[in-house]
Amino acid sequence: MRLTGLTMALLAGTALSAAAQETLTVGANIGNVPWEFQDESGEFVGFEIDLVAAVAERLGAEVETVNIPFNGLFSAVQSGRIDIATSSITITDERLESVSFAQPYYDSDQSLTALAEGPASLAEMDGKVVGVDTGSTGDMWATEQAETYGFADIRRYEGLAPAMLDLQAGRIDGYVSDIPALQYYVRDKPQLEVVERIPTGETYSMMFAKDAELATQVNAVLDDLKTEGVLAELHQKWFGVAPDEGSSTVTVLPMPALD
Known part of the structure; x- marks a missing residue:
């Protein structure tokens, strides 16, 4: 039995392409504070929960969050069970051989x-x-x-x-x-x-199936969220301090790719 939660996003901003789904299924290792965890009411909260909601709002989509152990996120995204994986996932060359990432948004x-x-x-x-x-x-x-x-x-x-x-x-x-x-x-x-x-x-980002069009779409949204200061606001909210100048939280970066 899997634990699920639903985060609604406003239908605004850039629409998803016709090939994309209106609901994004996001896998996350719930309990990974402060990125994705349950509050006292049982609601899914955290830095990446908020970030995914902000991205979905810009794409005109809703979000279904599915609780998956960290080690299961990789097969889940590769098989298409989920569209996006989050859980402070580090971008590595080894992982880029089999999955795609949007640009990083946290240094660790x-x-x-x-x-x-x-x-x-x-x-x-x-x-x-x-x-x-x-x-x-x-x-x-x-x-x-x-x-x-x-x-x-x-x-x-x-x-x-x-x-x-x-x-x-x-x-x-x-x-x-x-x-x-x-x-x-x-x-x-x-x-x-x-x-x-x-x-x-290390740097963290959202993970997608290899060469998924959604990865490129989300990457473009992250450009805007960084430029507009949305990511900086989330950093302040969840870590209690402003992000460092020049960090990946505030700097627009290219999508990661193998050399």
Whole structure:
């Protein structure tokens, strides 16, 4: 059984092409704060929930949001089950071989989160168990660096919530994932701490089936949302600060492509 929610967008702005659908089915890993999660009323909220709604408004479409574990988003978009995938998805050359992305709209790194009284850095993770999200760039980084840092084991999870439960229960010693999500998550949890930023130079965007026309349409809308300051407003709303000057949140960029 899958969890669904419906976000209505006003029928305004540039219309979808005749080949496109009037309802965009968007897959998202709900629970990925502050990008897409449920509020106390059960409504889907978050930076990318708002961003997709703004894009759909410009395209004259409605949005159906479907909850899919992160690792399932790739097959879902490739098979056509969903039109767009979001969930702070990092653009990589490997992914561009099989899917398409619109231009990036957020710059990020990985991070290590631990109990406040636990490991204080990656250097203290020697012989420890690290958790990651299955198929994420954190998973890729931890796998590549396992020997360097001496991880005893890498445990994989389908999202932030189960990993945090295991971290607090002592079943893992640290958790490697996107730094903005973890900084947001631990802000009211003194027992947890983001202990180290891991520079990886990542950028996030929406993901589409390979060479989908919709990717080009959404990319053009992102041009406008950046130029008009809409993305900057969403950044202020969800992160409490203005985006950095020159960041992908405010800079119009080309669609990513393989060299």
